[in-house]
Amino acid sequence: MYGGAFYGIVNANFAPRVNLGLRHQRESLMETRLVTIERHIAEQQQQFPAATGEFSRLLRDLTLALRIIARDVRRAGLTDLLGSTRVVNVHGEEVRKLDELAHDVIFRAMDHGGHLCVMASEEAEGLVHIPANYRRGKYVMVFDPLDGSSNIDANITIGTIFSIYRRLDETLDTPGTIEDILQPGYRQVCAGYAVYGSSTQLVYTTGLGVDVFTFDPTIGEFLLSHPQVRIPSRGSIYSVNEGGYALWGERLQQYITYLKTPSLDGKRPYSLRYVGTAVADVHRTLFYGGIFMYPANRTAPHGKLRLIYEVNPLAKIITEAGGRASDGYRDVLQITPVDIHQRTPVFMGSAEDVAELEQFLRGEHSFQQCAHAESA
Numbered sequence: 001m002y003g004g005a006f007y008g009i010v011n012a013n014f015a016p017r018v019n020l021g022l023r024h025q026r027e028s029l030m031e032t033r034l035v036t037i038e039r040h041i042a043e044q045q046q047q048f049p050a051a052t053g054e055f056s057r058l059l060r061d062l063t064l065a066l067r068i069i070a071r072d073v074r075r076a077g078l079t080d081l082l083g084s085t086r087v088v089n090v091h092g093e094e095v096r097k098l099d100e101l102a103h104d105v106i107f108r109a110m111d112h113g114g115h116l117c118v119m120a121s122e123e124a125e126g127l128v129h130i131p132a133n134y135r136r137g138k139y140v141m142v143f144d145p146l147d148g149s150s151n152i153d154a155n156i157t158i159g160t161i162f163s164i165y166r167r168l169d170e171t172l173d174t175p176g177t178i179e180d181i182l183q184p185g186y187r188q189v190c191a192g193y194a195v196y197g198s199s200t201q202l203v204y205t206t207g208l209g210v211d212v213f214t215f216d217p218t219i220g221e222f223l224l225s226h227p228q229v230r231i232p233s234r235g236s237i238y239s240v241n242e243g244g245y246a247l248w249g250e251r252l253q254q255y256i257t258y259l260k261t262p263s264l265d266g267k268r269p270y271s272l273r274y275v276g277t278a279v280a281d282v283h284r285t286l287f288y289g290g291i292f293m294y295p296a297n298r299t300a301p302h303g304k305l306r307l308i309y310e311v312n313p314l315a316k317i318i319t320e321a322g323g324r325a326s327d328g329y330r331d332v333l334q335i336t337p338v339d340i341h342q343r344t345p346v347f348m349g350s351a352e353d354v355a356e357l358e359q360f361l362r363g364e365h366s367f368q369q370c371a372h373a374e375s376a
């Protein structure tokens with residue numbers, strides 16, 4: 001009875017559903033509610049008395065795009081959607097067919113709703129404008145249509161990342177500008193991602209905590225499955241492309257050595273997990289805790305991940321869930337971007353793990369003093 005059939009039913013208290021007696025099971029089901037994402041968004045909007053419903057309609061359009069992308073991802077191997085377009089994008093990376101398709105689907109779902117004044121996409125060199133024949137609204141959307149594209153052909157988890165800002169001057173109905181896009185991450189009014197894994201899940205926040213919805217393909221709905229997710233304050237997993245080790249700074253190398261060194265209390269060594277899809281690695285970090293890193297290195301002094309399309313939305317989710325996101329020295333959400341495709345190093349996850357990493361980067365951790373003493 002507690003199998004997959006009930007995953008969309010949310011217990012008000014989010015009580016564990018294991019080891020319950022039959023009577024208790026029945027009682028706890030009586031307290032549960034089936035909540036679609038549309039219903040959830042509408043209920044959340046009621047908490048903002050001035051809300052006009054425009055934002056809810058914007059999110060409804062976006063979830064349509066995500067449902068279409070999820071469908072295409074699920075059937076990609078059957079429909080000639082795998083492989084490369086043989087085009088190289090603005091980041092110097094090969095564009096996969098699904099990258100292009102996902103970008104187009106999001107554009108076609110969002111361009112005519114009247115809610116947005118401009119968009120920016122990881123797959124487009126400049127701003128993505130709203131066609132002149134459609135009304136322009138007060139919001140701005142930025143997105144990474146498909147994250148983890150190098151994993152597509154091997155059927156490994158990929159995702160879509162998005163965030164929404166208000167335009168700087170909401171009284172205007174002119175096209176949005178680059179300044180509307182170049183806003184620091186703390187100004188996001190909504191951030192989220194869809195992850196196309198063993199199931200499709202949509203994770204989003206509007207600043208009222210983080211809620212996770214699981215897609216039920218039989219009814220075509222995202223159902224609230226994990227309300228108000230909190231990231232553990234400390235984890236035991238680190239996630240980084242350790243192939244770059246020799247190119248990192250010494251203090252980061254010391255941190256990784258520390259995580260791999262057994263401790264008397266048994267809390268170390270940490271385990272290593274790395275999918276190579278930021279969405280998937282951050283999603284696991286949200287649920288299990290630990291730290292996800294994409295650091296700078298000698299050949300990539302700003303790291304790889306893009307501040308606007310990848311880092312800020314993921315950072316907003318992790319921060320809203322009680323974790324932290326840092327470029328090693330400061331909260332990434334405080335950075336004011338100067339370029340739409342700007343990259344930044346990033347370390348995000350459990351608050352205590354990120355704080356400890358920062359301590360290492362400042363050279364202030366006791367482990368580093370010991371390492372010095374030993375090498376002296």
Ligand code: AHG
Nearest residue numbers: 146147148149150241276277278279
């Ligand atoms: P995208 O597919 O949108 O270009 O992003 C790929 C990114 C990110 O998802 C992942 O964390 C990272 O690339 C992996 O890079 P490495 O192969 O250098 O580890």
Ligand code: MN
Nearest residue numbers: 144147148310
């Ligand atoms: Mn990406």
Ligand code: MN
Nearest residue numbers: 122144146147
């Ligand atoms: Mn991408």
